[in-house]
Amino acid sequence: MVFLPYSTAASVLDTNAATPKTLLSIHNVAKHFGKNIVLRNISLDIAEGEFLTILGESGSGKTTLLRIVAGFESATAGEVWMGDERLDQRPPYRRRVNTVFQHYALFPHLTVEENVGYGLRVAKRPDAEIKTRVEDALAKVKMTAYAKVKPSKISGGQQQRIALARALVNRPKLLLLDEPLSALDANLRRQMQLELKSLQREVAISFLFVTHDQEEAMVMSDRIALLRSGELEQVAAPREIYSRPATAYVAQFIGHTNLLETEVRGGIARCSSLSWPVQLADGPALFSLRPENIAVVPPATLVVSGRVRLPGRVVNQAFHGATELIRVQCAEELVLIVRTPSSVAGHAEVELEFSPADAVPVRKSAERN
Amino acid sequence: MFSRAYKTAVTLPPLVWVAAFLLSPYLLMLCYSFWSVSAVQVIVHHWSLDNYRELLRVGVYWQTLFRSMWIAARVTIFSLLLGYPLAYFLSFHAGKRKDLFYQLVIIPLWVSYLVRAYAWKTILGSDGVLNTLLQYVHLTQHPLEFLLYSPFAVVLTLTHIYTPFTFLPIYAALEHIPRNLVEASHDLGATPGQTFWKIVFPLSIPGVLAGATFAFVLSLGDFLAPLLLGGPSGIMISNIVVSLFGAAYNWPLGAAISFCMLLLVGSLIFLSERLERKWSFS
Amino acid sequence: MELLVSGNRREATKGPRWLLAHAVAVFAFLYLPIAVLILYSFNGEGVGGFPPRHLTFDWYRVLFSDGPIWDSVWNSLHVAFAAMVISLAIGVPAALALDRAQFPGKALFRRLVLLPLILPGVITGLSLLMLFNAAAIKLSLLTIVLGHGTALISVATTEVFAGLQKLDRAQEEASLDLGANYWQTFWRVTMPNLKLSIIGAALLIFTLSMDEIAVSFFLIGRDNTLPLEIWGRLRRGITPEINAVSTIIFVFSLVAIVVWYRLRMRDGGTEAGMEVVEAVGGTAS
Numbered sequence: 001m002v003f004l005p006y007s008t009a010a011s012v013l014d015t016n017a018a019t020p021k022t023l024l025s026i027h028n029v030a031k032h033f034g035k036n037i038v039l040r041n042i043s044l045d046i047a048e049g050e051f052l053t054i055l056g057e058s059g060s061g062k063t064t065l066l067r068i069v070a071g072f073e074s075a076t077a078g079e080v081w082m083g084d085e086r087l088d089q090r091p092p093y094r095r096r097v098n099t100v101f102q103h104y105a106l107f108p109h110l111t112v113e114e115n116v117g118y119g120l121r122v123a124k125r126p127d128a129e130i131k132t133r134v135e136d137a138l139a140k141v142k143m144t145a146y147a148k149v150k151p152s153k154i155s156g157g158q159q160q161r162i163a164l165a166r167a168l169v170n171r172p173k174l175l176l177l178d179e180p181l182s183a184l185d186a187n188l189r190r191q192m193q194l195e196l197k198s199l200q201r202e203v204a205i206s207f208l209f210v211t212h213d214q215e216e217a218m219v220m221s222d223r224i225a226l227l228r229s230g231e232l233e234q235v236a237a238p239r240e241i242y243s244r245p246a247t248a249y250v251a252q253f254i255g256h257t258n259l260l261e262t263e264v265r266g267g268i269a270r271c272s273s274l275s276w277p278v279q280l281a282d283g284p285a286l287f288s289l290r291p292e293n294i295a296v297v298p299p300a301t302l303v304v305s306g307r308v309r310l311p312g313r314v315v316n317q318a319f320h321g322a323t324e325l326i327r328v329q330c331a332e333e334l335v336l337i338v339r340t341p342s343s344v345a346g347h348a349e350v351e352l353e354f355s356p357a358d359a360v361p362v363r364k365s366a367e368r369n
Numbered sequence: 370m371f372s373r374a375y376k377t378a379v380t381l382p383p384l385v386w387v388a389a390f391l392l393s394p395y396l397l398m399l400c401y402s403f404w405s406v407s408a409v410q411v412i413v414h415h416w417s418l419d420n421y422r423e424l425l426r427v428g429v430y431w432q433t434l435f436r437s438m439w440i441a442a443r444v445t446i447f448s449l450l451l452g453y454p455l456a457y458f459l460s461f462h463a464g465k466r467k468d469l470f471y472q473l474v475i476i477p478l479w480v481s482y483l484v485r486a487y488a489w490k491t492i493l494g495s496d497g498v499l500n501t502l503l504q505y506v507h508l509t510q511h512p513l514e515f516l517l518y519s520p521f522a523v524v525l526t527l528t529h530i531y532t533p534f535t536f537l538p539i540y541a542a543l544e545h546i547p548r549n550l551v552e553a554s555h556d557l558g559a560t561p562g563q564t565f566w567k568i569v570f571p572l573s574i575p576g577v578l579a580g581a582t583f584a585f586v587l588s589l590g591d592f593l594a595p596l597l598l599g600g601p602s603g604i605m606i607s608n609i610v611v612s613l614f615g616a617a618y619n620w621p622l623g624a625a626i627s628f629c630m631l632l633l634v635g636s637l638i639f640l641s642e643r644l645e646r647k648w649s650f651s
Numbered sequence: 652m653e654l655l656v657s658g659n660r661r662e663a664t665k666g667p668r669w670l671l672a673h674a675v676a677v678f679a680f681l682y683l684p685i686a687v688l689i690l691y692s693f694n695g696e697g698v699g700g701f702p703p704r705h706l707t708f709d710w711y712r713v714l715f716s717d718g719p720i721w722d723s724v725w726n727s728l729h730v731a732f733a734a735m736v737i738s739l740a741i742g743v744p745a746a747l748a749l750d751r752a753q754f755p756g757k758a759l760f761r762r763l764v765l766l767p768l769i770l771p772g773v774i775t776g777l778s779l780l781m782l783f784n785a786a787a788i789k790l791s792l793l794t795i796v797l798g799h800g801t802a803l804i805s806v807a808t809t810e811v812f813a814g815l816q817k818l819d820r821a822q823e824e825a826s827l828d829l830g831a832n833y834w835q836t837f838w839r840v841t842m843p844n845l846k847l848s849i850i851g852a853a854l855l856i857f858t859l860s861m862d863e864i865a866v867s868f869f870l871i872g873r874d875n876t877l878p879l880e881i882w883g884r885l886r887r888g889i890t891p892e893i894n895a896v897s898t899i900i901f902v903f904s905l906v907a908i909v910v911w912y913r914l915r916m917r918d919g920g921t922e923a924g925m926e927v928v929e930a931v932g933g934t935a936s
Contacts, residue, residue, distance in 0.1 A: 070556055071555070072555075091555065092556050093555045093557075093564075099552075101552070101553055102549075103547075103549065105550050105553035106553075108572070109648070109650055118559070119559075122557065122558050122560070122563045167557075170557065372833060374833075376754075379744040379745075379747040380752045383742075383804070384748075384756075387760060387764060390779070391766065451677045451680065454673045458671065458674045473678060476905070477681045477682065477685060479901070481900065482864065483878050484881070484900075487688075487893065488684035488685065488897075489684055490885075491698045491699050491889065492684060492699075498687055498691075498699050502701040505701050529684065590773050590774065592773055592865070593868075593882075614777060620781070627774050634769075638769060
């Protein structure tokens with residue numbers, strides 16, 4: 001995985017850091033459909049040149065948020081600003097924002113070339129300019145050979161490229177992508193993820209990318225905004241969101257994790273037979289412990305100081321190629337998922353070990369449907 | 370997956386029926402058109418092209434055919450002008466009331482054709498609703514005579530009857546346009562006007578063609594509205610056919626005209642289908 | 652142009668004013684004759700004449716004691732029912748054949764079946780007249796039944812064909828797999844799935860036949876159907892009695908639409924008659 005330098009730059013809340021210039025600001029946006037609240041109080045900034053992913057399950061409101069930025073839905077409350085222009089009061093055709101639609105929405109009666117040139121044509125650009133810009137755009141997505149073909153004659157992956165070229169040719173300030181890869185098969189999808197990423201760096205346009213696939217979000221984004229039931233759970237760079245999830249929901253949604261419900265008393269967190277020192281006030285606390293941060297150690301070795309050791313029995317294992325996920329019963333009510341590089345025999349008695357520093361305290365996620 | 374017996378059982382009866390009651394009548398009509406009538410009004414089974422020569426020779430057939438086509442063309446244009454914007458309004462702007470409005474367009478179709486034509490007659494007549502209304506409010510002193518028994522009355526009535534027929538396929542075509550295409554067009558900077566002319570209208574052309582074909586073909590062959598409302602100047606080609614089969618008793622000549630109409634209509638349908646296919650992209 | 656903004660779909664979308672005004676005008680045009688028709692069925696002063704005066708039920712009273720009209724209504728009901736049976740008996744197998752059998756002349760067959768819907772009634776009517784004449788069949792209600800039955804096969808076929816397209820073929824395969832033969836599968840799986848299409852087609856055929864005049868015009872014998880009875884009276888001079896009988900038929904038709912609409916909507920089906928329109932319109936290839 002490659003991350004841009006500034007991807008470690010702060011989240012939106014951190015206004016003091018030297019962040020790149022903000023391109024688009026979403027201020028307290030809410031969306032209600034009748035009694036159904038789809039988005040509540042969303043605030044999010046997108047920096048110039050940034051690849052920001054809105055990640056969420058279906059029904060989380062991510063597509064609605066994108067459609068509000070594009071102008072297909074109007075927000076019930078809140079504002080969308082681009083620089084000092086208020087965007088949310090303009091119709092979609094007066095925004096310097098373009099969209100790559102989920103199912104591409106290529107115009108079936110126009111050729112590939114006419115599709116790509118559509119935006120320039122309706123803007124009444126001179127013919128010569130349209131011609132060269134369309135050619136450039138088609139070359140950029142390696143589709144020059146298909147210029148005269150109707151969209152129905154080309155494959156899904158090719159349609160995807162045309163949709164991209166059609167949006168980019170207008171040199172938008174911001175490109176919106178609504179699950180653009182979801183219709184592709186797994187191999188093509190991985191390939192397109194990388195291509196899209198490098199294309200984004202090449203054209204230096206901000207991308208606002210919507211997906212439900214956490215792996216895709218991790219691979220491509222500078223920052224991820226995780227949306228749940230219409231609210232932002234966390235906005236952070238992929239590395240940070242993975243290693244320091246803010247809430248239990250984030251920890252579970254991105255990768256595998258063990259959630260440990262503990263009771264802290266006198267600087268010691270206790271969970272079943274486990275205990276380790278923490279710097280938290282007394283009371284209940286929730287920790288996320290990633291499977292790869294738990295090691296299977298040979299029995300009867302010395303406990304490294306500061307590490308937590310506990311015995312258990314392997315109840316279940318799943319082969320994942322390079323690694324294996326095993327479920328280890330450590331106590332009556334404590335089953336840990338552990339990622340191991342090598343195979344462990346089923347029902348074997350094992351010893352597990354982890355560092356308390358890897359147990360990340362997370363907020364309990366609010367109960368929502 | 371279906372056995373031979375199954376396929377035979379479902380194919381044979383319809384084939385036989387259609388051959389007997391659809392194919393053979395048309396073929397018989399073709400045969401008749403080559404026969405003639407003797408002086409004592411008996412059909413002579415003697416094959417010749419005389420009827421077709423007669424059609425080419427006598428001007429009144431041509432004139433009536435052209436008048437019929439002109440009436441049908443006007444009906445088509447008015448039906449499209451009424452039906453298209455209505456279909457567009459329903460499909461794109463009617464919101465939740467879409468189903469209700471749709472039903473409202475359909476309901477007049479359930480009132481018999483004859484009854485609606487008759488209702489127009491009672492509206493347009495010299496002592497009809499419209500003329501007495503105009504005199505009642507003192508807009509006119511005498512009844513307007515051009516309202517009834519004129520091509521105007523025929524065009525008006527046929528437009529009334531075929532507007533829903535034109536509306537239906539246009540509405541179906543508009544409903545089939547994926548809404549994300551409209552969004553994509555706006556997204557790419559096209560104004561609603563540009564979006565309509567560059568995206569919505571081209572994609573609705575198959576519906577327009579189907580609707581226009583309905584209106585043109587059905588009104589071209591109409592003979593009841595002209596009889597009821599047309600007067601002498603509103604006579605259409607089918608009226609000539611009807612009189613040839615009735616009082617004039619020249620079935621062969623009537624069959625020849627019918628067959629020409631069948632050819633004309635058939636080629637129009639064929640043409641319209643070709644164009645529709647050219648403009649459909651699903 | 653700004654007025655045309657479609658905005659979003661779920662909130663009320665306001666089109667430009669003139670579109671709404673146009674729609675209202677078209678509806679007024681479509682309903683004007685129907686309103687006049689109904690209004691003047693209660694007019695004591697006869698048809699036409701503004702304003703209507705002496706509102707009365709007299710014409711309905713005259714109508715109810717008018718023997719020939721009721722005979723013709725009775726004839727029309729008979730014809731419509733018989734035509735419905737024929738159209739379904741031929742149209743349903745025809746839809747099955749078009750959906751699942753290959754045979755020579757299939758394309759021609761499909762066209763022939765659909766033709767009467769788009770062809771002017773005068774051609775269908777006259778060609779059948781020549782056939783019955785050649786076969787020395789005397790014109791009667793039977794010839795009208797044959798004419799309607801044949802012309803309306805198209806309705807049954809298109810409706811049922813559309814139903815078959817929606818039917819999951821795997822259901823029939825499962826039935827065969829579970830040991831049912833073709834006959835059992837047809838009655839236990841295929842037909843129940845087509846029930847709504849068939850009821851819809853039946854209602855549509857029945858109503859179309861009740862209203863049909865262009866074909867009947869040429870095939871009529873001694874007994875009149877209702878539209879032909881009305882036609883005959885129109886030529887003799889008009890009375891609001893015709894308005895009255897038309898109003899009654901209209902009300903019955905409305906009830907039929909509501910019934911059909913309910914059935915369709917319960918099934919989440921398409922709008923009434925859309926299959927026929929699309930098949931004839933050629934959008935279904």
